[in-house]
Amino acid sequence: ASAETLRIxxxxxxxxxxxxxxxxxxxxxKQRTNxxxxxxxxxxxxxxxxxxxxxxxxxxxxxxTWIGPGFLSRLVPEIEAxxxxxxxxxxxxxxxxxxxxxGDKLNxxxxxxxxxxxxxxxxxxxxxxxxxxxxxxxxDLKGLKLRMxxxxxxxxxFRALGxxxxxxxxxxxxxxxxxxxxxxxxxxxSIIAANRYFEVQKYLSNTGHFFDFIVVVVNxxxxxxxxxxxxxxxxxAVKGAVTAQRAASxxxxxxxxKELQAKGMEYTVLTPEALAVFRERTSGIxxxxxxxxxxxxxxxxxxxxxxx
Amino acid sequence: xxxxxxxxxxxKVRAVSLAIFAAFIGLAxxxxxxxxxxxxxxxxVLMAGNIDLNMLPQRMMHSVNAFPLMAIPFFMxxxxxxxxxxxxxxxxxxxxxxxxxxxxxxxxxTILAGAGMAAVSGAAVADASALASVLTRQLARVYGIGFxxxxxxxxxxxxxxxxxxxxMIVYAYMxxxxxxxxxxxxAGVVPGLILTAGMMLLTRWIAQxxxxxxxxxxxxxxRMARELVRSWSILLMPVVVIGxxxxxxxxxxxxxxxxxxxxxxxxxxxxRRLKLSDIPACLLHAAIITAVVGALIAFASAVTFLLTxxxxxxxxxxxxxxxxxxxxxxxxxxxxxxxxxGMFLESxxxxxxxxxxxHPLAVSYGLDPLHFSFLFxxxxxxxxxxxxxxxxxxxxxxxxxxxMGEIMRHLWPYIAFGYALLFALMLFPPLVTALxxxxxx
Amino acid sequence: MSPDRxxxxxxxxxxxxxxxxxxxxxxxxxxxxVVVVAQVALRYGLGQSFDWADEISRLLFVWVVFLxxxxxxxxAAHVGVSxxxxxxxxxxxxxxxxxxxxxxxxxxxxxxxxxxxxxIDQWEExxxxxxxxxxxxxxxxxxxxxHGVLHFLALAGSGAxxxxxLVVE
Ligand code: NA
Ligand code: NA
Numbered sequence: 001a002s003a004e005t006l007r008i009x010x011x012x013x014x015x016x017x018x019x020x021x022x023x024x025x026x027x028x029x030k031q032r033t034n035x036x037x038x039x040x041x042x043x044x045x046x047x048x049x050x051x052x053x054x055x056x057x058x059x060x061x062x063x064x065t066w067i068g069p070g071f072l073s074r075l076v077p078e079i080e081a082x083x084x085x086x087x088x089x090x091x092x093x094x095x096x097x098x099x100x101x102x103g104d105k106l107n108x109x110x111x112x113x114x115x116x117x118x119x120x121x122x123x124x125x126x127x128x129x130x131x132x133x134x135x136x137x138x139x140d141l142k143g144l145k146l147r148m149x150x151x152x153x154x155x156x157x158f159r160a161l162g163x164x165x166x167x168x169x170x171x172x173x174x175x176x177x178x179x180x181x182x183x184x185x186x187x188x189x190s191i192i193a194a195n196r197y198f199e200v201q202k203y204l205s206n207t208g209h210f211f212d213f214i215v216v217v218v219n220x221x222x223x224x225x226x227x228x229x230x231x232x233x234x235x236x237a238v239k240g241a242v243t244a245q246r247a248a249s250x251x252x253x254x255x256x257x258k259e260l261q262a263k264g265m266e267y268t269v270l271t272p273e274a275l276a277v278f279r280e281r282t283s284g285i286x287x288x289x290x291x292x293x294x295x296x297x298x299x300x301x302x303x304x305x306x307x308x
Numbered sequence: 309x310x311x312x313x314x315x316x317x318x319x320k321v322r323a324v325s326l327a328i329f330a331a332f333i334g335l336a337x338x339x340x341x342x343x344x345x346x347x348x349x350x351x352x353v354l355m356a357g358n359i360d361l362n363m364l365p366q367r368m369m370h371s372v373n374a375f376p377l378m379a380i381p382f383f384m385x386x387x388x389x390x391x392x393x394x395x396x397x398x399x400x401x402x403x404x405x406x407x408x409x410x411x412x413x414x415x416x417x418t419i420l421a422g423a424g425m426a427a428v429s430g431a432a433v434a435d436a437s438a439l440a441s442v443l444t445r446q447l448a449r450v451y452g453i454g455f456x457x458x459x460x461x462x463x464x465x466x467x468x469x470x471x472x473x474x475x476m477i478v479y480a481y482m483x484x485x486x487x488x489x490x491x492x493x494x495a496g497v498v499p500g501l502i503l504t505a506g507m508m509l510l511t512r513w514i515a516q517x518x519x520x521x522x523x524x525x526x527x528x529x530x531r532m533a534r535e536l537v538r539s540w541s542i543l544l545m546p547v548v549v550i551g552x553x554x555x556x557x558x559x560x561x562x563x564x565x566x567x568x569x570x571x572x573x574x575x576x577x578x579x580r581r582l583k584l585s586d587i588p589a590c591l592l593h594a595a596i597i598t599a600v601v602g603a604l605i606a607f608a609s610a611v612t613f614l615l616t617x618x619x620x621x622x623x624x625x626x627x628x629x630x631x632x633x634x635x636x637x638x639x640x641x642x643x644x645x646x647x648x649x650g651m652f653l654e655s656x657x658x659x660x661x662x663x664x665x666x667h668p669l670a671v672s673y674g675l676d677p678l679h680f681s682f683l684f685x686x687x688x689x690x691x692x693x694x695x696x697x698x699x700x701x702x703x704x705x706x707x708x709x710x711x712m713g714e715i716m717r718h719l720w721p722y723i724a725f726g727y728a729l730l731f732a733l734m735l736f737p738p739l740v741t742a743l744x745x746x747x748x749x
Numbered sequence: 750m751s752p753d754r755x756x757x758x759x760x761x762x763x764x765x766x767x768x769x770x771x772x773x774x775x776x777x778x779x780x781x782x783v784v785v786v787a788q789v790a791l792r793y794g795l796g797q798s799f800d801w802a803d804e805i806s807r808l809l810f811v812w813v814v815f816l817x818x819x820x821x822x823x824x825a826a827h828v829g830v831s832x833x834x835x836x837x838x839x840x841x842x843x844x845x846x847x848x849x850x851x852x853x854x855x856x857x858x859x860x861x862x863x864x865x866x867x868x869i870d871q872w873e874e875x876x877x878x879x880x881x882x883x884x885x886x887x888x889x890x891x892x893x894x895x896h897g898v899l900h901f902l903a904l905a906g907s908g909a910x911x912x913x914x915l916v917v918e
Contacts, residue, residue: 338848341913347856348852348856364864368864372815373886374810377810385782558789587779592774598814599815599821603818603821697830
């Protein structure tokens with residue numbers, strides 16, 4: 001009997017915890033279905049950029065992708081509700097919210113657009129690096145040319161903090177940092193380490209301004225066409241991978257931070273008072289996000305994040 | 309002992325990739341332009357494999373939806389503006405003041421002017437047609453048409469080696485984020501200078517052996533100084549554009565746009581040979597050439613997508629590993645493949661199809677990506693001088709009205725020197741990588 | 750109208766379309782230079798950046814590539830191999846040329862049609878930094894490929910063989 005093969009692509013490097021977890025998923029899936037259902041994985045942008053992966057899943061060219069949810073926010077603007085600045089202090093809070101009613105709402109909205117969400121992994125808290133000066137207060141960001149993802153919430157947040165956000169292709173970022181075309185960038189520790197930005201950046205602060213998930217999404221129509229047994233095996237295998245990745249991610253972030261310091265980056269820890277200023281200056285962003293993501297969902301996220 | 313690929317027990321793997329290659333080669337031989345032959349091969353496999361056809365437009369659009377690729381039309385426009393602005397003539401007068409009296413004087417002038425052209429333009433073909441149309445008659449009067457055409461061809465070779473270089477932009481893009489265009493530009497500087505000096509020495513040796521008469525005017529300090537002053541604004545262009553890219557004032561793509569403005573200002577206000585009415589034609593020409601490259605990239609990336617989901621890159625890696633585990637052997641093997649490819653294939657098509665397969669392999673062999681990238685580019689650039697399909701040869705044959713056989717009778721020592729240099733660069737990586745590393749890449 | 754006159758009229762219409770597209774391509778190419786230079790100037794002049802500079806540059810580039818694609822077809826600017834066609838006599842060569850032109854037309858027709866479906870599907874989706882549809886990236890692909898179909902059909906009809914370009918340029 002010929003096995004069915006699902007093609008799943010991602011833009012994270014093969015060594016990233018999410019890609020490793022997906023490898024575990026593929027092995028688990030094969031075992032659970034006795035080889036009747038297999039997954040071919042294509043990490044590291046082998047099948048195109050993140051933007052393209054989204055289009056490909058939507059059109060059904062590939063079955064699924066594991067990806068930063070920001071790349072889905074053009075289709076499902078509600079996703080922006082979980083990318084508010086300074087909304088989650090740690091990953092435990094973030095997962096509590098996404099595994100609760102907020103996640104259910106988002107999954108519904110995604111399903112309307114043809115995407116089935118199978119799980120939420122962790123990319124991590126994003127932190128600012130730069131080549132100019134240590135960032136120990138919001139004022140230190142003034143005038144810094146920071147490369148940002150082309151995302152309205154991100155851009156508005158850093159404009160509110162007084163930085164000059166610059167949009168730039170990620171392919172040009174390393175050399176742009178090296179040459180000083182831009183002063184800095186922001187990413188989770190693991191990505192800063194994996195992309196070797198420490199070679200061209202001196203200062204690192206734990207700004208933790210956004211928490212990024214990685215969402216595992218598949219084409220809903222193709223999922224629905226699977227046999228009930230295969231559906232169950234697939235769902236269970238992803239669930240296992242998500243659990244494993246969340247556990248691995250914490251260690252990965254800590255190891256990456258240690259590596260960045262060992263490679264000579266100067267690490268600045270922000271005081272709670274300093275962080276309070278960041279929060280205060282970006283408090284207006286909530287209203288902007290409410291316009292796009294809807295006030296109910298944003299309020300729900302804020303309520304859930306505070307609840308203990 | 310692992311089994312080689314063609315015994316693989318996954319027949320679907322071979323079938324898809326082989327079908328694509330067979331369809332592509334068949335259609336190309338029938339005379340279908342390469343870009344469309346690639347597209348048709350992909351379409352056939354999509355239909356046979358029952359994969360949704362909307363993958364084609366999706367892949368095509370996304371593959372050219374890339375900021376770094378914009379450098380191609382920019383450097384093309386800049387080169388075209390420079391040539392229409394009388395840049396070639398200026399550079400020839402300048403070179404004449406310096407090397408006009410060396411044995412093989414006017415031929416030396418051609419090579420030096422070629423190096424100057426290379427430092428402001430991104431493509432060999434533009435350089436070849438500019439040099440050939442300006443210099444052929446003067447050169448032929450002294451050396452005969454065969455040697456003249458050979459020297460022009462050799463000089464044009466410098467175009468994609470000395471930065472800026474469209475070939476390097478395409479390579480870096482196809483290789484993904486692992487290769488920086490600016491670093492690759494810098495990698496070309498030392499080999500470009502060695503190539504220039506080597507070809508000048510070779511020319512001198514040939515000229516002495518054949519007793520070619522001295523043709524240039526007397527070299528005087530005064531004349532050198534006068535020509536330098538007259539050409540300073542052109543000489544400053546690589547300093548501003550390439551220097552600006554390396555020093556971090558702007559990215560490679562932005563550097564291309566700056567080069568356009570620079571070339572425009574020189575042509576309009578310094579040489580005053582450029583007319584405002586020339587500009588639309590320059591833009592249109594650059595756009596059409598960009599579309600030709602863009603169509604290749606777009607259709608080829610549909611093919612690459614299919615080969616990737618067919619797991620060909622993984623299979624190819626295993627096959628290569630079965631053949632050799634030695635990086636140098638791998639390098640030689642790639643050089644041999646590219647030598648053959650360079651004889652028959654237009655180089656952009658070759659980058660687009662082969663870089664996604666070979667670059668990750670080179671990395672897996674532990675080769676320095678920058679070193680490998682440069683050797684790859686250099687090898688295919690040399691291919692533009694080898695028959696039967698050699699782009700520089702075609703241009704020079706056309707402009708100088710000379711047969712390919714006649715050029716080849718005089719050109720082969722230059723080609724031999726080129727390949728000798730390729731092997732030297734393969735064995736001594738610092739010649740390629742030392743400069744970019746010293747600049748912090 | 751006689752067939753000859755119909756052909757002539759179609760030829761004139763295609764030439765007019767070419768001229769209009771040429772003007773558009775020149776404008777878009779020029780705009781691309783302007784946007785990128787302005788971006789550099791703004792960064793140094795005011796230490797600022799347009800959010801939309803990266804996206805609009807890419808958009809303009811995609812427009813240049815696909816709008817200019819058909820313009821190279823009648824000039825035989827797209828690179829190819831003439832190994833076989835060089836060796837054929839005139840009649841079989843024209844026949845083969847008509848055949849490959851028809852195949853190219855069919856390919857581009859499929860791409861244009863599929864691209865149009867995709868564009869309609871994505872019409873509601875906005876760009877990241879501009880208040881416009883993301884389908885704007887697909888519009889030139891659809892338009893350029895459809896324009897290319899016309900050129901290949903014209904070549905298939907006339908059988909006016911020209912060897913494909915052997916080089917880019
Ligand atoms: Na050059
Ligand atoms: Na060749």
